[in-house]
Amino acid sequence: MALEVDTRPERLDRDMVYRYLSQESYWARGLPREVFERSLANALCFGGYAEDGSQIAFARVITDRATFAYLADVFVLAAWQGRGMGKQLLRTILAHPDLQDLRRMMLATADAHGLYAPFGFNELSKPERLMERLDQDVYQRLAVAR
Structure with a gap:
């Protein structure tokens, strides 16, 4: 089955x-709903659709x-x-015109290394150069604040 992939937000x-x-x-x-909505508004989103x-x-x-x-x-x-379906989705994402000739594309995964590796994703080449600021409990604090 072919996966139809579309970037139209309204779909x-x-x-x-x-x-x-x-x-x-x-x-x-x-994830709070308002944070979710902001995340969609500020990203290039890909929906994958079945034949129906x-x-x-x-x-x-x-x-x-x-x-x-x-x-x-x-x-x-x-x-x-x-x-x-995941492979079809990734092929479409990587072929998108706005994502060509980028110097770096990153992702984080706990369990799907085997999916991403054939598409050229590898462990960090120089992990000592990257840093992060992680707030693991932000969603829980936002929920309590409401």
């Missing part, structure tokens, strides 16, 4: 994507469209995994 099943990220993903559990038009996959890319991109929130719904 996204925002409720399904939000539900997956905030309730099922290990990386965005507890239902959305079954998602990814977003944060990029300056010139030198750098960060691939985030990549998922395929469980019922569709193991059918090559």
Whole structure:
């Protein structure tokens, strides 16, 4: 089955994507809806659709469209995994005209190294040069503040 991939924001099943990220993903559990909406507004989003038009996959890319991109929130719904949908989604993302000739594209994953490696993603070449500022509990604090 071929996955149809589309970048039109109005086509996204925002409720399904939000539900997956905030309730099922290990990386965005507890994500507040308003933070989710801002993240979509400021990224190049890719929806993956089955033949019946239902959305079954998602990814977003944060990029300056010139030198750098960060691939985030990549998922395929469980019922569709193991059918090559993730690979189709990645091929389409990497072929997007706004993501050509970038110097660096990064991502973080706990368990999908085997998916990304064939597409040229590797461990950091110079990890000693990269730093991060991580606030692991920000979503929980935002929920309490409401």
